[in-house]
Amino acid sequence: MLPELLAAAAATAAAGCVYLAAAARVVKQYERGVVFRLGRLAGGVREPGFTLVVPFADRLHKVNMQIVTLPVPAQEGITRDNVTVRVDAVVYFRVVDAASALVKVEDYKFAVSQMAQTSLRSIIGKSELDDLLSNREKLNEGLELMIDSPAVGWGVQVDRVEIKDVSLPDTMKRSMARQAEADRERRARIINADAELQASKKLAEAAKEMSEQPAALQLRLLQTVVAVAAEKNSTLVLPFPVELLRFLERAQEHPTGQ
Structure with missing residues (x-):
């Protein structure tokens, strides 16, 4: 009888070890776990640390909660004052609701990327060239609002959007250089004329x-x-x-x- 009990205890212990090994999961500090039981969302979000799932019935998906730096490819468009430009940007966002990020959108990173590109082209069409070159803070805020509005429903929060670079055609660069040179020459002539006027008064x-x-x-x-x-x-x-x-x-x- 005793050998049979020992054998049963050993079998039970082995089965328990196998079950524990199959059910044990570890969620890292910067992650959150979402469990799907037979295809349905089960329970709340699993916090970082050791957790257990039902083997063969549960699937644990880990969602990264760190801030994601997403570069937006350069978008070409025509400004409101009919200047062709290429503008690229970068988006900083993070997941605030792990369950919504998995359930409500197929790929939240791809969705944010497409929304950022669309919003950037819209901003280019609504802005003038001077705003793109010198008033970027206001444009960044408007671009952030345009991306963040739909992203809230995906469990994603946009922290910041920055316009990195504005590329102009070579002809426009030359025209702006000539304009700046003419303006500097005009100011130099005004300064020289004022100096001559002051000098003539002193000489008189x-x-x-x-x-x-x-x-x-x-x-x-x-x-x-x-x-x-x-x-x-x-x-x-x-x-x-x-x-x-x-x-x-x-x-x-x-x-x-x-």
């Missing part, structure tokens, strides 16, 4: 002051001579004497015939 004031003090003109001439001699480091020969300047000054103060 200086001439007025020198006209009141004739000796200032001679001092200014001597300063100019010193500056030129220091810069060129050479001998400077005046074509007329300083006394001639004094004579001209006296002649200007006492015109002939008065």
Whole structure:
């Protein structure tokens, strides 16, 4: 009798080990488990750790809950101001409801990718070129709302959408470069003209002051001579004497015939 009991206990233990091995599952920390029993959703979502399923009847599907970085292929379109551009983007999303992500959509990653491409083309058609180049934050928010609205029903939440690059035709790049160059040249001319205006006003004031003090003109001439001699480091020969300047000054103060 005892050998038969031992044999039965050993068989039961072996059967229990086989059952445990077939039923044991491990869900990782960044995953959630969804059990389908005979094709139907059974119970709630399995949390991370050790869990058991019914062998041959249950199927455990693990869903990754980490943030997924999904690149959106470059989409070509025509902006509202009739410019052909190619725009690519990147979508950051994560699964918030593992059961809905498996039941309500066949492939949630593919669905989000197609929705992102469609929304990106729609954004291109509704925007102008200047918005795509300089106002991307507003476009990112609008693109995020367009993708997130249907994704909520799939158990997916879109965290962020970023427009990465805007490619322009070569002809448009050359036109924008010429426009920027012309604008810089216009500003340079305005600055030079303003400088000339300010300089002329100062020169007029200086001439007025020198006209009141004739000796200032001679001092200014001597300063100019010193500056030129220091810069060129050479001998400077005046074509007329300083006394001639004094004579001209006296002649200007006492015109002939008065």
